Amino acid sequence: HFSFFPGEPRWPPYKQSLTYAFFPGNNLSEPVKAVFRRAFSRWAAVTPLTFSEADSYLEADMKIGFFVGEHGDGEPFDGVLGTLAHAFSPPDGRFHLDGAEEWAVEGERGVDLESVAVHEIGHLLGLGHSSVEEAIMFPTISSRRRKVELARDDVEGIQVLY
Template sequence: MREYDDQFDPLLESAIRNYQQNYNLNVTGTLDPDTVNQMMMPRCGVKGCCQYNYNKFRIIGASISSFGENAKADTVIGFHHGDHGDGLPFDGPKGVVAHAFTAVDGRIHYDADEKWSLLKDPARDEMDLETIAVHEIGHVIGLDHSSEKESVIFATIGFGTIKRKFAFR
């Protein structure tokens, strides 16, 4: 049995290099401050995507009005706490803020424990709901995460950050 220590082995160094490359960081293979800061950012919980295209939406969930509850919807949007039955439990504030499934499944889930904002300028401790919605809808229509930090489909985002040029209002 191997004794565990705090030394990097080649497998861990390779994983860190891969992470740094995916997030356009300086590829060092070490947990430098930029890498650690990136790892601590709020993030999307999507693991992979496929391409499909559907156009019907139904909104359900905490403090959200329902539209056409009896109609079949291709995409269902909801706010959930912790383990909500899809195998991807939320971890509370400041971790995974949302995740989505391909349009074949069509669910978009938001972490109800986050502070969400629909304001033009969200506060530094709030997530911009419209930005995250655009990101998650991107997954539903088949987009995977981008390695471009300015992209709305980049896997992490800071609180108070807006990455949208339009409003749903």
């Protein structure tokens, strides 16, 4: 079953049009940006929320970046595998990925970027972990390669918040 963060934080109702931006220092390629766009669209399809890329990194609601090791939030990344990414609950908006991973963008070998992005965006929107194994918000990666489709449990959870 789905869960929320303590106090059930969520983006406020007047902010249904959320913006995101990529850390400029990463210089991400278009195919990588497209992965995040697809991941956001999966959540947009089941909520009243819309997501668009902001022109300004500083003014964006959600900030996405790849970092290695210590990167200023007291939650250093640990190199290959282990922690892959983390995201903070609303209205923080920070979404960090471990730059040391081998990220798979379109069926290459490595950690599937879209799967991790869909999961972390769930956290950015206010979902905690789920006890349902099929759910995107299930907290382990066991035997999973690519999991990008929202389960009924994810949809029910996000629709409680929005």
